[in-house]
Amino acid sequence: MKRSLRSLRILQFLCVFILICPNAEAQNSGKWRIKNRLQASYQFDDNIRENTADSLKKNDSSLRFLFHSRASRSNSNTRLAFSYQGGLQSYFRHSIENKLINEIQFSGQYRLRKFVGGVRGNGRLKIYLNHSFDYSTGSFELFLRLPPLANFFNEFAINTGGLEYQNFPGFNYSEKQVKWTISKELSSGLTGVLDLSGKSIDYHRNIIVTTEDSTGCPDIQQKDDNYKVQFKVNYTKSFLVNFSYSLQYNDSNSRGYKYTRHQFVLIIGIPLSNKTWLRGYAAAQIKIYPEEVLPIFPTDVDTEREESNFFVVDMSRDLNPSISALLRFAYYNNESVIRSRFYRKAILTAGFDFRF
Amino acid sequence: MALEKEEDEMKLITMLVFVVMLLAGANVFAQGSMRALEAQFVKIDSAVSVLNNKKNILNEPLQQKAVQIQELKNKNELNYFQHQKLEGLLKDSQDLSNRMADFDSDLRKVKQRLVKTGNELLTIYDSEIKKSLKNLATKDLAQEYRQTILQNIEILRRKKENIKSRIGPETAIEIRMSQLKIEPDDTPKRIKQKADLLKDQEDKFRRLASRLNSRKEELTKELNLRNRIHDLVTDLALFDQQEEILGNLSTSEGGSRLASADASNPDDEISQGLRASESNFIFVGQKDFNFSTLSTEQFEEFIESLIEQEKQAEIKADSLGQRAETFYKAVKRLKKQ
Numbered sequence: 065m066k067r068s069l070r071s072l073r074i075l076q077f078l079c080v081f082i083l084i085c086p087n088a089e090a091q092n093s094g095k096w097r098i099k100n101r102l103q104a105s106y107q108f109d110d111n112i113r114e115n116t117a118d119s120l121k122k123n124d125s126s127l128r129f130l131f132h133s134r135a136s137r138s139n140s141n142t143r144l145a146f147s148y149q150g151g152l153q154s155y156f157r158h159s160i161e162n163k164l165i166n167e168i169q170f171s172g173q174y175r176l177r178k179f180v181g182g183v184r185g186n187g188r189l190k191i192y193l194n195h196s197f198d199y200s201t202g203s204f205e206l207f208l209r210l211p212p213l214a215n216f217f218n219e220f221a222i223n224t225g226g227l228e229y230q231n232f233p234g235f236n237y238s239e240k241q242v243k244w245t246i247s248k249e250l251s252s253g254l255t256g257v258l259d260l261s262g263k264s265i266d267y268h269r270n271i272i273v274t275t276e277d278s279t280g281c282p283d284i285q286q287k288d289d290n291y292k293v294q295f296k297v298n299y300t301k302s303f304l305v306n307f308s309y310s311l312q313y314n315d316s317n318s319r320g321y322k323y324t325r326h327q328f329v330l331i332i333g334i335p336l337s338n339k340t341w342l343r344g345y346a347a348a349q350i351k352i353y354p355e356e357v358l359p360i361f362p363t364d365v366d367t368e369r370e371e372s373n374f375f376v377v378d379m380s381r382d383l384n385p386s387i388s389a390l391l392r393f394a395y396y397n398n399e400s401v402i403r404s405r406f407y408r409k410a411i412l413t414a415g416f417d418f419r420f
Numbered sequence: 421m422a423l424e425k426e427e428d429e430m431k432l433i434t435m436l437v438f439v440v441m442l443l444a445g446a447n448v449f450a451q452g453s454m455r456a457l458e459a460q461f462v463k464i465d466s467a468v469s470v471l472n473n474k475k476n477i478l479n480e481p482l483q484q485k486a487v488q489i490q491e492l493k494n495k496n497e498l499n500y501f502q503h504q505k506l507e508g509l510l511k512d513s514q515d516l517s518n519r520m521a522d523f524d525s526d527l528r529k530v531k532q533r534l535v536k537t538g539n540e541l542l543t544i545y546d547s548e549i550k551k552s553l554k555n556l557a558t559k560d561l562a563q564e565y566r567q568t569i570l571q572n573i574e575i576l577r578r579k580k581e582n583i584k585s586r587i588g589p590e591t592a593i594e595i596r597m598s599q600l601k602i603e604p605d606d607t608p609k610r611i612k613q614k615a616d617l618l619k620d621q622e623d624k625f626r627r628l629a630s631r632l633n634s635r636k637e638e639l640t641k642e643l644n645l646r647n648r649i650h651d652l653v654t655d656l657a658l659f660d661q662q663e664e665i666l667g668n669l670s671t672s673e674g675g676s677r678l679a680s681a682d683a684s685n686p687d688d689e690i691s692q693g694l695r696a697s698e699s700n701f702i703f704v705g706q707k708d709f710n711f712s713t714l715s716t717e718q719f720e721e722f723i724e725s726l727i728e729q730e731k732q733a734e735i736k737a738d739s740l741g742q743r744a745e746t747f748y749k750a751v752k753r754l755k756k757q
Binding site: 211 | 560563564649659718720
């Protein structure tokens, strides 16, 4: 009897396997669309070590290579998308900053009558070739899109993610997030989106407690609650404008980690001619820390994980249908790993994009 | 007892899985056969175009010889050289006619296959449209899904129109155009009128191709713009930081897709498209159609269908143009004589 049950289980497994395989292959009449891009560029950075004191700034140049591959397939009910990005940056003098970055993303969605459900995920591995700042991050999300209500579209998502430094476990964290996205088409080509999210972050480190006389780290893990409201408008026709404002509040049981942040982001894209593109990207933020704390506790290890105030102007020209030349200038005034301390840097990039 | 109950449940689950598997298999088979048939249809259709072009090329010297033969026959008396020339022309004309007959025979066979494959495709499209309409009849269907279903129906209907235009009964204009030939008793003026008519039809197809081309260009620009912005943001996100920037882009793109409000009224769009196709006019897509509701893949598919329509319009225009040229040359030759 038991053998028969086992056979049935194997049969069921095989059936489900066979059921899944051809469906994944067929996906109705859709076909895989694969796009690749290879970028090679030269970059000049005037503050390579992200130093907060202008007098200590050191400049260097680097060669940068980027490979981006995207594959997607969709039909009326199903959509699958995968993306891989790999980047290598090699500096002429500061080899300590040489890095290799790998990032994968995937998403899959299925429509069942008037509901759409799906998963999204991503993973990232940043390796410093001559340094010990290596880290990996990952997240996984389940989402459900509901039928519209008075032309408002609603999506709910739950997300879990985390970060792990290879050598700095005190900065590792894991998080759980819930998200509600409401969107509405305001007019032809103009869309408004409201994002509401809340997440709970568990840091793998002890909290900081300060009294009038001393500062200590009792054996209690740091736990933050982060709430965010974001409003976005997007216009796409002959040119593209994307503007967003977000208000973020972070509550923490560790002293000095509470903050309120207002952030503004603007993205524009203007085709100047059939072959010339002007792209711009800027962000500005106001971050308020209500608690006073000694500036000795870093918030993170990798300074590149924080973007506060910056603008990027990019001009590119298509040399032929596959190759574009690009020139990009970027200026950053970012908060360093020590709160309320900023570093400034300017970056000039010149290179080529090869699409195939 | 419990084990038996469990066994019964397992059997039931196995049966259910089998049924679902059969249904899914049938679906996969249907989709696969549709794609195979579409590929076969395109192959046969291009074979028809090749044969038609060869026939048109052969038709030009045949028409020239027919005009020359008629001229010689119109003369009351022929000298030895004219007689020899007439015999040579008749022989050449006969050879060309035989070759034309061979082409016609091949063409008939290939067209029969084209009609058979086309009819099979029409049946599949009809059944897919019926299924979609059934889905559409569902109450409280979300506007977003409704729009996608309507878009799919429209794509299928366009495919149907395309198939019909390749296999179905020719339109009055097409019949008139295909029957246009130089008759032995045609005067140069009459031949010129026929040539003008062909030229006029050629111009119409050229204008249509041009309209399709400009629409394609416009949409390609919008798609390129989206892709270029995506490239910039992902470049910066890869080397600098990941969370905020990626979040901005992916949500904005998804958001716009999410917000597929009915500002452009898909019903109107499709009915306009249908009216257009009914009046023998290829649907180009309205100026203010909101493509932000389409995913990148759907966007690309739409552009590809426009390219295919443009190609067909150009082939028709070329064929009409070639025939018009032949007629004009015949007029010149007759006028010189």
